[in-house]
Amino acid sequence: MFEDKERKKILQVHHVKKYFPMDRGKQLKAVDDVTFHVYKGETFGLVGESGCGKSTIGRTIMGLYNKTAGEVIFKGRDVHALTEREKHAFYREMQMIFQDPYASLNPRLTVREIISEPMEVHRLFPNKRKQNARVDELLEEVGLNRDHANRYPHEFSGGQRQRIGIARALALDPEFIIADEPISALDVSVQAQVVNLLKTLQTEKGLTFLFIAHDLSMVKHISDRIGVMYLGHLVELTESDTLYDDPLHPYTKALLSAIPIPDPDIEEKRERIILKGELPSPIDPPSGCVFRTRCPVAMDICARKTPTWQEAKPDHFVACHLYNENGPKVNIQGHNKVEV
Amino acid sequence: MNKDEPILKVNNLHVTFSTYGGTVQAVRGVDFHLNKGETLAIVGESGCGKSVTSNAIMRLIPDPPGKITAGNIYFKGVDLTKLSEKKMRAIRGVDISMIFQDPMTALNPTLTIGTQLTEGLRQHQKVSKEKAIEKAIDIMEVVGIPNPKERLKQYPHQFSGGMRQRIVIAMALICEPELLIADEPTTALDVTIQAQILELFETIQKATGVSIILITHDLGVVAKIADRIAVMYAGKIIETGNNRDIFYQPQHPYTKGLLNSVPRLDLAGEKLEPIEGTPPDLFSPPKGCPFAARCPYVMEVCNKVFPVQTEYTDSHHVNCWLQDERAKSLLATIANE
């Protein structure tokens, strides 16, 4: 889809860090030096296991969290240096959809009030009639109908509630949407409804998505490019098919091999990389490469030096000593085997 | 008991809950069996009755508001629905064990892991303290917890989520049960930890021959470890078969829909076909097929009568009117036109 090398970068995340202060002067390094960009019109997927910092990155990009270091540039402007007035305009362009369709909608408001709220804040329409007409239109866009407008969130199923959340996010006609686990709380058969809706909206409106989830199968399905996070770090980033066909980072390989595929014949033949041990704490992360305590091919240097973020192949970024220019020439093939 | 008899046989199980809003018909006539040493997966949408079914086997339905209103649950030939609570207590955790989704709720935060692990052994099997601790150390090793001796003295909060789930599994296994019921045992865990736990299940089953009922909504997990599968929808089992029957020859429109709505990591660009709509309300479940309102093939009869069970093959049973000879000839005529 994006053959053009001159693709426009709509969002740039430069060496962003987000540390949370903890007891006794300790710090929790939720996001630690993350760099990537998102092209206009694409879906960029961010995956990783619980607590690796996906939501924190999303919230820092939105400016909901102050950054500890680095820069977030949206359409050429530093998100964390906006004046109040500029912020107001910024929130018209960037919106967020949240994980929990049950908690993120105010139960005391009708669907119409929920969807109208951002329009009112931004005084989008001169009168109620025009605003109501837009609400009806939005409801139809997300596969609900205008009769739903006067009902309350609890009268809807999870999938329908997530549609209401999406309608609300679309109310200001944003260019960029951060979807933080928008389908995790939904049943399998309903997840596909919401994902298909997001895809349709993207084609119709030319939206750009940052899609955050821990379910790599779904992320791969919806994303053009994918970034893989581990313990606050981005460890690999490339196009989604390449990530599956030619993963470079040992963690990506293990992650891919751990995901069961709903096909018994394939499952029977698959070899798995079973990672030893548990996820370390972001308060006291391992020295050097944060993955080294579980990495099946860790070397001496991995404990001493943090691997640099580099383009190992065209459009394929990785942070791992195996791929350093003067790193050891080892051969790791396929994601079903790790050989040294 | 005959050696080839199933270890568990559930017949016509009905469970209801009375609530302010009315009576929830959570399980509405469920039949299935489990053979010795096999793993049966129960899959289905949230709220379809998977947990209620497994809690009923353990006789853990809170009464009130819940009640087993009909049916039998034969475990090694004994009908569990007829047993006193006292007799049931001697079976729970000893002959039949259960693992719950959330490891934290299964562990007591104020007792050491060692105390919790040995409790069952000492109470039910009258094992001495030393013997019980020895056994606890062994089982901690089996489930992959390093330094078990020291770890026994620690409390649940000192373990990570994955380790807690291993401890819960160790607790379920320490009395060497013949039947293990695992209700979403890996749903709260990350996939790399899930892979460790699933491997553990397979190893343990090989070593002990324990029969397993696995409840999950993850079809990948099912493909990996189930021998047989029961698909539930709105309080009923609508299709059962061997693992490959269900994945390669699904017959029920709901089962087909479920398989088409999950993306596959190993396939590129396939289109997801969601099942439109939502499951019915269990306060007043439909008379006919519960899937009728969402089914692309719905016929008049579907709304009126619950479909009879047909044997697609010996191992593969379906409740869908499309399997009826009359529907087949009807569909054939439509296709020919």
Ligand SMILES: Nc1ncnc2c1ncn2[C@@H]1O[C@H](COP(=O)(O)OP(=O)(O)OP(=O)(O)O)[C@@H](O)[C@H]1O
């Ligand atoms: N407001 C906060 N204060 C302190 N720590 C926080 C805060 N928000 C997040 N964290 C910590 O930062 C780390 C990253 O959390 P984050 O919510 O970004 O993870 P995530 O990748 O979104 O995980 P999940 O998949 O579980 O949603 C975690 O260790 C979390 O406990």
Ligand SMILES: Nc1ncnc2c1ncn2[C@@H]1O[C@H](COP(=O)(O)OP(=O)(O)OP(=O)(O)O)[C@@H](O)[C@H]1O
């Ligand atoms: N204690 C209770 N009181 C009232 N209703 C209940 C109770 N327990 C379960 N139910 C109802 O019984 C039905 C079946 O619930 P069950 O917990 O078995 O679903 P499940 O298939 O396990 O779903 P999930 O995948 O979400 O765990 C649901 O409609 C539920 O609301």
Ligand code: SF4
């Ligand atoms: S019985 Fe009817 S409604 Fe139910 S699944 Fe079969 S065809 Fe569809």
Ligand SMILES: [Mg+2]
């Ligand atoms: Mg999150």
Ligand SMILES: [Mg+2]
């Ligand atoms: Mg349940």
